[in-house]
Amino acid sequence: MTTPRPPKGHFNVLYFASAGSFTSKNVEALPAPLPLSKLFETLEERYKGIKESVLDNSLVTVNLTYVNMPEGEDDEANGDEPVIIQEGDEVAIIPPVSSG
Template sequence: MSTPKPPKGYFNILYFASAGSFTSKNVEALPAPLPLSKLFATLEERYKGIKESVLDNSLVTINLTYVDLPEGEEDDASGEGPVIIQEGDEVAIIPPVSSG
């Protein structure tokens, strides 16, 4: 399955497993740029309850690279400043997968 390219000024967010079930979507385009620290708040505004139900235990990738979500709104300790999701980026929400 190929993912459609996001419209100009947007990035794609991919929802896997329970994230896709919660949103009833596999992919969605959101306006860019967006600070990574604001991603979960933005999704919570769209999908009430998703942060506690899905996001708090999920991994996040930007362009297939795992990223650590900032604890607060301030810059990270590395001094590199905040991570900004850019136009055309692909963000994935990857909930934990249970095995059985």
């Protein structure tokens, strides 16, 4: 499946497994730029309950690179360079997958 390009001024969020079930979407375009530290907050505003149900246990990639989700403002205060999701970026939400 080919992912559509996001509209100008947006980035794509890809939802896998339970994230896709929760949102009823495989992909969604969100306005860019967006600080990575605001991603979960933005998704929680759109999908009440997604943070606790899905996001808190998910891995996140930006342009196929795994990223550590900032815990809050303290990360920037510790000298960590804030990650800003840019126009055209691709973010993936990857919940844990169980096998059996």
